[in-house]
Amino acid sequence: MGVLELLWAYIVVFVLAALPFFEAYGVIALSIFAGLPEIPVILISLFGNILTVLLLILFIDRIKEWRRKRKGEKVEKQPSKRALRAQNLWKKYGLPGLALIGPLFVGSHLTAFMSVTLGGQKKSTSIWMIISITVWGVVFALLSHFGVDFLGYEDRGILRDIIQND
Known part of the structure; x- marks a missing residue:
């Protein structure tokens, strides 16, 4: 893989990890399976996911106001x-x-939003979300690494191998 291809791959990793519902841990696993170098993928994914979660927490009041205006003062029905x-x-x-549990079920962005909405302080929520995203990223990186290693694909990506065999 050339330098330019690797750069584009890292940009895609960052963008996907930054998007809601494309969690860092999922992007890390896919990237490792694709054969990208693990340490840069882990760091870039964690940075992308944490950055957007922290921005969400920072601007939570503006986001709530935008949602309220968009819904037109409607009373919410059932949660x-x-x-x-x-x-x-x-x-x-x-x-x-x-x-710690929320990102696995509802995603880190919605977990951060709900944490602040339910009464969590911004600083505490930020700290716990950074811990959570990092823990799950490392756990899935280790699982992916040993899964790839166990399957005998440590020198080439599983996805690349599948694509080339078709």
Whole structure:
């Protein structure tokens, strides 16, 4: 893989990790399976995901105001299943529990949004979200690394091998 191709791959990794519902841990796993170097992928994915979550927390008040205006002062009907899961996690485990468990079920962006909405302080939510994103990123990186190693694909990407065999 050339330098330019690698640069574009890293840009895609960053953008995907920064997007809501494309979590860093998922992007890390896919990138490792694709054969990209692990350490840069982990760092770039974590940075992309953490950056957008911190921006969301920083501008949460403006985002809530935008959502309220967009809905036109409508009274919300029933909370979504995701919101109910987040509320249950909050009641049972508080901010640390929601921050650590939430990204696996509802994504890190929605978890951060719900954490602040349910009463978490911005600073505490930021710290717990950074911890959570980092922990899950490292866990999935290790699982992916050993999975690739176990399958015998340590020198070439699984996805690249599948594509080339077709």
